[in-house]
Amino acid sequence: MSKIGVMICGHGSRSQAAVDQFSVLAEKLPAYLPPEWAVEYGYLEFANPVIRDGLDRLRAQGCDKILAVPGMLFAAMHSKNDIPTVLNTYAAKHGIEVSYGRELGVDPKMIAAAGGRVQEAIAAANAAHGEVPMHETCLVVIGRGASDPDANGNVAKIARMLHEGLGFGWCEVGYSGVTFPLVEPCLQHASKLGYKRIVVFPYFLFSGILIDRIYGFTDQVAAANANIQFVKAGYLNDHEQVLATFAERITEQVGEIPPPNCAMCKYRTQVLGFEAEVGAVQESHHHHVEGQGASAPGSNVEDCTLCDSFCTGLCRLEKQAKGHDHHDHSHDHSHGHTHGHAHSHDHVHAEYPHADHPHGPESARKSPKT
Template sequence: MTIAHEVQPGSDVRSGSAERIGVMVCGHGSRDAKAVAEFAALATLLEDRFPDWPVDYGYLEFARPVIRDGLDRLAAAGVTRILAVPGMLFAAGHAKNDIPSVLNTYAAGRPGLSVEYGRELGIDPKMLQAAADRIRETLAAAPDLPAHETLLVVVGRGASDPDANSNVAKVTRMLWEGFGFGWAETAYSGVTFPLVAPALEKAARLGFRRIVVFPYFLFTGILVDRIYAAADEAAARHPGIEFLKAPYLAGHPLVIDTFVERVREILTGDNRMNCGLCKYRTQVLGFEAEVGLPQESHHHHVEGIGTGQGAPRHGHAHDHAPGHRHDHDHDHHHHHDDGHDHLHAGAGGHGHHHPYPHADHPLGPRTLKRG
């Protein structure tokens, strides 16, 4: 079947078919009610961009609706072809493994329903511009200071997938060079290293007059609160340095534009996740034992548990093309917005699959919690 190269929202691409397209946004979930509300608001913004297609959403864990609830609503609305995208910045375990597992399981028992999976937001010029806007907002509200006297700290979520972690570092470098800041550092909220507190302590010792702390997160939550709290604590320890807390991305229009692009990529056949450094496909240094593991999800025990409510809704075979399946396992080392760590199998967690090889790093979560 030929897929058209140019597809506009509201148009079906299969000539002469009776299919109906719907869009599904798959989130992680949080115990933080504001984070859940912000994600629900994202779905509303996408509805405006796809006026002729039903749009729904759901979460892996800690909030409702869960992903299958959103899929059920789309199916009940007569949708025969679901275009699902991960509501995530980078592709680590949730985007590579857990969400595809849920989608594949759902579609397997429903003949006549196609569920196709898109890629994460990733490194994208629009996302970088949205991040730059958040930093500019912060600088505009502060006294004027030359860029070379400012240090930028970009904080990512952190994963046991080195490819995802390296993408945060790339965002840092792109923003650093783009603004011409004097220096920049990358930190992570959990799982990997360096965590926020030691990264800020290092940054404070480099002699810059101002430090901008920017959480590269889509939504609020406990982790973002902790990042800002760490910035406040660092400011108290170093009163001679001005610490500025930049807002996270939230519903920036360019973020919405990127989501729209990811949906359209499924239809145009341009839907290619980066596989070159995927630890489940390639022998990545330190993660060699994880190549080719079977795919499965480990979120059933916390599915829908959390805030107790969500916003009401109306009513390898390593191919990342439409119809995306992964025949291998993905990241099982999670740090959730509810504030607990899943550093599995010898890393203080539930003991399944492979441990994060650097769980004992002196600037990482396990070591710091002992201190």
């Protein structure tokens, strides 16, 4: 019989706190799985161990069947392109079976976890400042933001489930990068709606630079709107329902008919505005930033001459203006150089069709360091 190993494929972060939190989640996950299954984890970029390291450890333990899952909320480019490329390459090289499960996605357990974090924040705000009726409270849900409308649309669905489930007066949805509206224009809009309280909820798994950005813009907009009470809800982290969802994404792969991943994918079907990407070659170039670690250049606000107390995203716009950003997928990455490992860079990522939207990344140009 095959010995089963489990591989949790994280994104990785320049934030050491985010890397530490992911490792804690991976350490808690075995309690939700059959005891004989080996569990390892690795990161796509920035942090160590990288995904290949985790796969090596599983193989060293005698695992010849590996159940891999993306440690991500939704299926966007990282989970659709980059992680499968790493897994498929490894499986072919070492002759082992590697299956790939679904992202956490829109799931009742995830909505319960999100609702729990929002309710915790409201309870704390009520205790500190007195109750504000839910009908006089606006919820702002902030997602990661991607060049994939499927992933962005799922954030909006989560937001609606929270809005309707908890009975908020209104709900707005924003994103930390790539798409629109970004955090600051979203919060500016919400502040004009007349609500007494605004609850800002980052629908993220872990801490990191983007959480700092969300909370930083929240403080900034709150300072300009002293008549509104802004409440910063916590991110998902290792909520027990998140762990239960991860376990389900792993164990469902050994069923008779594993559920398909990426059901509404812009690479499989025509999606409004992204029709040209159907059938596009899916590949990864994240070896550029594998294992760089939390001390990599650009990981700290202190290193930045453009941002003050938190990363606004302006640095990425400046990099893109110079024509080179290893971590952005909306630019032409066809400069053709090599890094001594026989991997040419002649592939091109599709440009995000709304890159110039005034409420998208371009909005960061309004917040330079003074």
